[in-house]
Amino acid sequence: DQQVKQNSPSLSVQEGRISILNCDYTNSMFDYFLWYKKYPAEGPTFLISISSIKDKNEDGRFTVFLNKSAKHLSLHIVPSQPGDSAVYFCAASGPGNTPLVFGKGTRLSVIA
Amino acid sequence: NAGVMQNPRHLVRRRGQEARLRCSPMKGHSHVYWYRQLPEEGLKFMVYLQKENIIDESGMPKERFSAEFPKEGPSILRIQQVVRGDSAAYFCASSTNRGGSGSPLHFGNGTRLTVT
Numbered sequence: 001d002q003q004v005k006q007n008s009p010s011l012s013v014q015e016g017r018i019s020i021l022n023c024d025y026t027n028s029m030f031d032y033f034l035w036y037k038k039y040p041a042e043g044p045t046f047l048i049s050i051s052s053i054k055d056k057n058e059d060g061r062f063t064v065f066l067n068k069s070a071k072h073l074s075l076h077i078v079p080s081q082p083g084d085s086a087v088y089f090c091a092a093s094g095p096g097n098t099p100l101v102f103g104k105g106t107r108l109s110v111i112a
Numbered sequence: 113n114a115g116v117m118q119n120p121r122h123l124v125r126r127r128g129q130e131a132r133l134r135c136s137p138m139k140g141h142s143h144v145y146w147y148r149q150l151p152e153e154g155l156k157f158m159v160y161l162q163k164e165n166i167i168d169e170s171g172m173p174k175e176r177f178s179a180e181f182p183k184e185g186p187s188i189l190r191i192q193q194v195v196r197g198d199s200a201a202y203f204c205a206s207s208t209n210r211g212g213s214g215s216p217l218h219f220g221n222g223t224r225l226t227v228t
Contacts, residue, residue: 004154034216043116043203043219044155089154099145099168100217104154 003027004092006103015112019077023090023103026071030092034100035064035075038087047088048075080110115139117186118204118220125194125227133189133223137206144187145205145217146179155203161187194227201225 005024013019021035031052036044050057050064050073057064063076077084090103115138125131137144142163147155157171161181172179176194181187191198201224205217 006154036219041221043118043205043221046216046218049216099157099160099171101157102147102154104152 002103003030004090004101004103006088006090006106008106009104010107010109012109012111013080015082015110016079019075019080019084019108019110021075021077021088021090021106021108023073023075024071025073025092027092027094027101028071029094029098030101031095032093033064033066033073034091034093035062036089036091036102037084038089038105044089077108080108082110082112084108085110116204116206116218116220118202118223120223121221123223123225125225127195127227128193131191131194131198131225131227133191133202133204133225134186135189135204135206135220136186137204138218141206141208141218143207144181145207146187146189147203147205147219149201149203149222151200158189191225194225196227199225199227 034049035047037047038044048059048062048064050066055066066073087105087107089105091100093100117136144161146158149155159172159179160168176192178190201222203222205219207215207217
């Protein structure tokens with residue numbers, strides 16, 4: 001029973017273009033959503049988050065969109081750079097002491 | 113990932129041995145989480161601890177696995193009588209509070225356990 005789903009295991013994008021990573025969730029109690037980036041042999045690094053009271057949050061080249069009715073969020077990276085090549089994990093948590101739940105990740109390759 | 117220190121980075125154990133994984137949270141963080149990542153999988157929650165207390169161990173296997181976060185010293189994840197299926201990357205994370213709204217988890221670089 002995967003509560004957070006990233007249906008695309010991989011994505012290739014040309015340098016300079018937009019990367020769009022998608023994430024779906026099933027638990028309507030989730031109220032906080034995060035994206036993490038992970039390089040090989042390193043731990044995940046926090047990238048950007050969004051609370052359920054918002055539908056968009058922007059930080060430089062990274063924007064996260066939340067569609068609560070569709071239980072869907074997406075991460076936009078524009079313009080994409082070769083250094084963005086990594087595995088991106090979507091994560092979500094609910095109220096109270098509920099742990100962060102992660103998706104399986106999407107491997108992004110930005111081609112120069 | 114600066115701040116959350118995990119050691120060792122790599123650990124090799126034979127079947128039946130014990131594995132001890134250590135995690136020192138970021139300075140000022142009193143909440144520690146352990147996650148496990150199997151190959152080609154996402155991170156699976158194992159246990160959430162505060163100093164001297166286990167808050168949530170719903171993701172921890174019922175046997176052979178235990179965790180602690182003593183008043184002094186690092187958090188320890190202990191796996192007794194390891195089996196090949198325990199081979200994975202184990203990540204520790206810390207936060208200032210429960211890791212929910214407004215307080216993302218900060219992860220260490222993990223311990224890669226290999227059971228031969």
